[in-house]
Amino acid sequence: MEADFSKKSLIIVESPTKARTIKKYLGKNMTVMASKGHVMDLAPSPKKGVYGVLVSKGYELEYEIPDEKRKLIAEMKKALLDADQLILATDEDREGECISYHLLLNLKPNCPVFRMVFHEITKKAILDAFKNCREIDMNLVHAQEARRAIDRLQGYGISPVISKKLGATYSAGRVQSPGLRLLVDKEKERRAFISSDYASLDVFFSDFKARLVKVEKNAVADKNSFDPRSGKVKRGCKDIVLSLADAEKIASTIRGKSARVTSIERSEKKLRAPEPFITSTLQIDASRKMKRSVKQIMQLAQSLYESGFITYMRTDSPTLSSECINASREKVKEIFGEKYLSERVHNYKSKRKEAQEAHEAIRPAGDVFRTPEETGLSGDELKLYTIIYKRTLATQMKNALRLITKVELECEEYTFRQSGSTLLFPGFLALYEESSESDEKEESLPILSENDERIIEDEAINSHTTEPPQRYSEASLVKKLEGDGIGRPSTYASIISTIIDRNYAERVSSYLVPTFTGFFVSNLLDETFPLYTGYDFTSKMEAGLDEIASGKMDKNKYLDAFWFGMDGKGGLKEDLERIRYSKIQDAKTLELERLSYTVSLAEGDESYSIRTGKYGPYIMLSDGRLSSIDQKKYFPGSFEDTDVAKIFTKTEPQKNFIEGTDVEYLEGKYGPYLKRQSDLKIVNLPKSMKMDKLDQNKVNLIYSLPKVVARNGDGKEVVLKLGPYGFYAQYDGKNHKVFSPETFDPSFLFKAGEEKKSANEEVRVYPELEGKRLALISGKYGLYVKWGDKNCAIPVQLKEKAEELSEEEAKEIALSAPEKKARRFKRR
Incomplete structure (x- = not known):
């Protein structure tokens, strides 16, 4: 279908930013409006069906149109009266397709309607999109409706059940719950892990070093000799585990002696140029390089896309258009010359059976790429564009070539080995290097020949302890979610942010660490609804949605299997009825491995339990004493009996007096506060107001509050006060933030009162x-x-x-x- 570019048109996109960008490429006969997201949404307090899903009517959804959307739709209808055609240009994914469908239902146009999609916002892309319009894809709409239905049925169905069992309000999302389970399972692995100690011996020659690998032809244990899950030597492994004493004895034996080169192996290793970015690989690489959360990376990518700098940022497809490939190859030739350009064009295809929705990889927009310096971008937007730009060019560069050298030396019955790597040709590495969470780097070796003799000039004995499995970072969790088929490009960032926002996990350094609340919720879900937190089930549900989107599966059959069950197995409806009235005795008690549940306190030994209730997780001693758990300080993965003693041991607050006053600064359970010695008057401080922000003048001001600082013509007072969030002024029944009480001008409050704005x-x-x-x-x-x-x-x-x-x-x-x-x- 081709839309007529010369006709008066109403074009509807999703965001105002996108509308402004598109408008630059269109004539005066084009009106561009933004839907600002969905124009219809599920009723938050449904009155029909099951949680707003009308199961008996083919899983129709109970929608409502918000008031401001009614106003927007009315404005669109008015604009449509003067248009010869309606062009729906919302995003090219399921959500965008559904927005277009809902616009069509509400606008009821009497003119031709075209569905226009584009994956980049450039003049050529927009003009091409006019020539290649289509009808609304109802398969995509049905897939979106099916997703909303299962999310609503599962979320509204399961959340009240776990809230009742745990005694507080919690929520369980369809894809967030398996994501949380990944974090909790990893933490349980870490608790079950028992560290082992071993030693290693390095010897130093004049220009390189080597490590002891054999004693009398028997292999010496290294980190690969130990089971990464248990921390113990692998079953059947016969490697010699050296102690520090063993290593010292060997070192004293070979000190100052000569070692002979017995073996040299050289091989060339090709490092393949990287594939173009898809959503997950962009999140992983950019998150590591920029030290930003996955959510922040996606917000930056959204901004770059809507401003016309990159292509659509939610895609599973690594395919590049021929225009992009040509632009990449021209840039490589221009910057590095023919030597670095791959001889053949690198084309990429998705490894997944159902590449989702978008049709091209994430790359710079246009058929002539702007260099980062030419964009005019700055800050994090520039950094992200640069990463995408370099990655795209690197896909068309030659492979890198390394020379790998492995050398073995013998001294008496001891064998030493070292590996080295030399970059023979940088290839794509001249421009782009993929990030990694590993810190291991190979060293280069000098030129050696067999039978060369080298004197051992020094030795180093190293002590090692096996490490528990590494926690997930945001980047590695995205990789795991993608590998297990949990979620899709549009949901990876929201899965992580939802888990954190619900206090189910915390960011600690660069890792995601589940909290006690996360453990309680995940354990209960595993016990009561194991199917719905299972990785296979969630992956199959996502695959089913993909099949609906491609027209290979019927929406109602898919939802029937989910709600009513199939093959003799009940669905969610039956599971909810079964669990709702069942009794789970230990839901509010947490059992962790390797805890004795006994603690030594000043009053004597006490047993304890880890429990949760209305106000969250807490410790309960056998004598009935309780104490809440600070979930930003203590985590179930590293919790020990000694932590209970710390929680119940009272510490005297440090005495700190503000210079020039008799006022003491203290920190208590509810935050910082001041205590004046002359009358023992206490003033609570905001949590952000630390001692280094206080001086004599500030303290005197604080103790003078509340204080009338002005009156208007009618005698109404402006009263300066201090509250839990800082200084504020109270005037005419309203509170107003005061950033600096020393420079505060109350007159602006009088002006604001005269120029009343329409509220709410x-x-x-x-x-x-x-x-x-x-x-x-x-x-x-x-x-x-x-x-x-x-x-x-x-x-x-x-x-x-x-x-x-x-x-x-x-x-x-x-x-x-x-x-x-x-x-x-x-x-x-």
């Missing part, structure tokens, strides 16, 4: 988040995000483009906003 007007509504309404609100003092009953401030760095806040940005703001605190700010 919805600017945009996004798809529901965890069953709660998510919207951008225009309030009296500016824009903010409202999630359910929670008001969430927009960060300073996003203030300038607040009106164009994307769905991902709104979700991040909502999920990272502090929880409402039921407890008042306590006095001591």
Whole structure:
């Protein structure tokens, strides 16, 4: 189908940024509008069917149109009256297809309708897209509806069950739960791991070193001799495990003696040029190189795509267009010359049977690539573009070539070995090197010949301890999720951020560490709903959605199997009924390996248990004493009996007086506070107000509060106060943040009162988040995000483009906003 470029057209895309970018390439006869995400969403408080899924009516979904979307649809209908054709140009994935379908249902156009897709925002891509329009793909729409149905049925069905069993409100997502299980299973492996000690011996010659590998032809144990899961020597392994004493004895025997080269092996190793980026490999590589979360990488990629710098960032396909390949090869030739250009064109195909939705790899946009310097980008956007640019060019460069040399030397009955690597031809490595979590690097070796004699000039005895399995970083978790078929390109980032936002895991250094809450939830899900947290089941469900999207599977049959079951096995409906009334005795108690559950305290030995309740995980002693667990300090994977003693041992707060005053700075259970010695008056401080931010003037000001600092013409007072989040001014029944009380000018409050803004007007509504309404609100003092009953401030760095806040940005703001605190700010 070809749309007429000369006709008056209404073009609808998803984001305002994308609309502005596209508009640059279109004529005055084109009107471009943004849907700002979905125009219809599932009812957050459904009244029909099963949690809003009408099972008996072919799994129809109970949708509602938010008020601000009604207004937007009305504006679109008005614009459509003056158009000769409607072009739906939402994103080229399932969500985008569904948005186009819902627009079609609501706009009810009387003119020709075209579905236009493009994977990059360039003039050529837009013009080509006009010539290659199609109809809405209902298979993609059905796949999106099936996903929403199973997410709603599983989330709304299972979450209340685990909340009831654990005594607090928790949620269980379809793909987040298997993701959490991966983290918890890894932590259980680490707890079961028992470290082993062994020694190694290095000898130093004048220009290289070697390691002892054999004693009388018997192999010496190294890290590969030990089982990575148990930490013990592998079953059947007969390698000699050296102790420090053994190594010292050997070292004294060979000290100053000559070693003879007995074997030299040389081989060439090709390092293949990397494949183009797909979503997962971009997340993995960029996250490691830029030290950013996967979520942040995707936000940056979204921005680059919508601004026309890169192609669509959610794709499983490593395929490159012929235009891209030509552009890459021209750039390689221009920068490095023919010597570095691969002789043949490198074409890439997806290894997956069902490459998802998008049709090309992530690469710089256009058929002539802009260098990073030519983009005008800066900061993290420039860094990410540079990574994508270099990776794309590297795909068309020659392979790198290394010379690998392995040398063995003998001294008496001892054999030593060293490997070295020399780069013969850098190839693609001249431009791009893939990131790795391994720190191991090979050294180069000098030129050697067999029977060469070398004097042992020094020795080094090394002590080693086997390490438990490495925790998942965000990058390695994405790799694991992709390998196990859990989630899809559009969901990897949200899986990780949801697990963290729900306090099921914490970022510790660069790793994801499950919390006690995460353990309780995952263990209960494994016991009560093992099928739905299983990796195979989740992978099969994703594969089923892919088959619906490609027209190979019927949506209703797929959902029937999920809800009612098949082959004599019950589905989720039966499992929910079975579990809802079952009794699980130990759901609120956590058992961890290698704990004695006995602790020595000043009062004597006590047994203890790890439990959870309404206020989260806690320790309960046999004498009835309780103490909550600080989940940012203690983790189940490394928890020991001695940690219980630390939790129950009271420490005296350090005495620190503010210079020039009799006021003491202290830190207690609820944060920092001040205590004046003259009258013992206590003032609570915000958690962010540390001692180094306090001086005599600031302390005197704090103790003078609350304080009237101004009055308006009607006598209304402006009162300066200090609360749990810092200084604020109270005026006309409202609280206003004060960043610097020393320079605070209360007159702006009087002006604000004279120019009242319309409060609580919805600017945009996004798809529901965890069953709660998510919207951008225009309030009296500016824009903010409202999630359910929670008001969430927009960060300073996003203030300038607040009106164009994307769905991902709104979700991040909502999920990272502090929880409402039921407890008042306590006095001591």
